[in-house]
Amino acid sequence: MTECLRVGHKSRGQSPKENLFLGLNESKSGCFPNTVEFINQLGPGSILKVNCTSNTNENKGVRDVKFNEKYQISFNEAGKERIVWRCHLRQGKKMEHFQEVWRLYVTALSKCGQMRSYTAKLDGIYLVTNNKPINPKLLWK
Incomplete structure (x- = not known):
């Protein structure tokens, strides 16, 4: 960069x-970097665990996101390869609630400066793409 x-x-x-x-x-x-962010709105004292890997062998490791904090991944597209991020989200006293998020970026299309924001709440995970809310929310499993 x-x-x-x-x-x-x-x-x-x-x-x-x-x-x-x-x-x-x-x-x-x-091309400005694309960003995927995870925001913890689960409540005071709650931890959101985020573990993201990509098909380009990038492993971000497990991150503990505290209440009212956010964790961001920014990356640049390269060539005409597809970049796929796979993120496992967990929450709960024993991390018993989970969801898997996949986000595909196809570099053949112009996708510079894209922003995906996932907000974790007790009733589900809400996605906002480039400042536009996307429905429905993802439910915890």
Whole structure:
């Protein structure tokens, strides 16, 4: 990932502001990272366990997310490969409630700067994709 400041030339009908591009955490391809986040809203004292792996052999390990905290995974797409993240979520006094979340990113399509936010609550897991709620919620098993 690179940090850069690029200034474009002024085109007809465009103001200088439209030609200034700031790229923070931008990949070499010019694509901003995609992010998957998990937010714990299970209640005070509750832990959300998150364990994510990808088909590109990336293993994030088990993370304990405390109440009102979030855990994020950010990644860049590379080439025309598919990136699949598989995340196991667990909660409860004995971690008896669980759900498995799969998220597929196909790099052949332009998917730069995508955001998937999963909020874990006692009644289920709520997904918001790029600031748009997705229904129905996922129920705990």
